[in-house]
Amino acid sequence: MKEEKVANTPAAKTPVAAKSITTLAVDVGGTGIKAAALDEKGKMIGERQKIKTPHNATPKKVIAIIQQLAKMAGAFDRASVGFPGVIKNGVVYTAPNLGKGWKNFPLEKELIGKLKQPVRLANDADVQGLGCVTGKGDELVITLGTGFGSVLFVDGHRIHLELGHHPFRNGKTYEDELGNRAFIKKGKKKWNKHLREAIDELAKTFNYDRLYIGGGNAATINFKLPANVKVVSNTDGLLGGIKLWQDTAVTQKAA
Template structure:
């Protein structure tokens, strides 16, 4: 991938098609991922990944995304999962990236840059779309650089939850369950905090099923409740096709 010289900015505008290919992108605090998926949400390319820039300002992240897109085949539309609050394609928070993302028109910028229609949503919501059963109350938690969250009722997203930044114990959920909490407290205490958080969210949301994703799921060393599932990082890309369903974002 590092030898690629072409970028998506050189691609021609997409033609109308009955079977659109979606470029699914996941912007994370440590990595940028991309994959092409078909209308059913199945992969039609390899999953590509490169590190997130050390200083993850919008201009630098977009330059790296160009490199990812440049090594993939052509596509018709774009879905982006972003770690923060999104409203009508604008990023309003980016705690684990850079302040320059606040009120950044990411959707409009990418549409102009890549000459494709684009939809942007919270990354945990996109991962949820790739995992949920569309039955009852379903909560998604992602454990990575920060702690992402998404809540669904009968498959419909309740936007803007950002549970990671809610007060919990002496700080916030993310302070205990994000990477800084893991580094500060160690694996054993982090697992204990996660068990307590699962119990707390069960009482708060009365969820029917819990989905847990993110790179730090591999550090979980206790038995999860029977109505919970660990999902792969790939679901954060496969769920991207759902952003093109009518009114799915609930904005």
């Protein structure tokens, strides 16, 4: 009787769970630079960290602070940075509320070298918008902080705007009338009056389906907003960092 040979069948391999990707989300502002580590669903891992933006915030100073925040946040696989200026192909063209040395500065490339991880860079209003828009229709986002940020989304596709430097009233720009300097100089009452006028003007200009208002001074709005206008949380400026990695229109041209 011949002995039957038993085939050696390889044992089934146990599926290996995919590694969760951690994103370091950084929000550079005129008064503070904030950062938090986020999981793939945008949930914060640990606490949000903040360091005051220094006077004359040069590239060297800002990069050093981002490196410090990165160490405080712990391990991460990639980083997204929202920056208050015009950004094209990872290069900073303007930074009116920071310091000198930003014109044509390759911030994205420099951060990749310092953080040793992939980095995506975009205007801070753009990143905040990515964190709050629905992706349907025409959605305008403005940020009321040190300056006046703005971005338009058309069915989820973003178009960066520089409305802050556009004429608004009496020969002054939106940033002149609604930036933080105007808030301090003119007071809450007059600032809110001008904001109400700006919302009416923007509605006529863009005929938007929804307007989202972010930034630190959004919390001081004291009048009833139209039904299609909403104040959004400042944390959207960090949570939008996840969406920046999902956004196909990474390279933006300023309108």
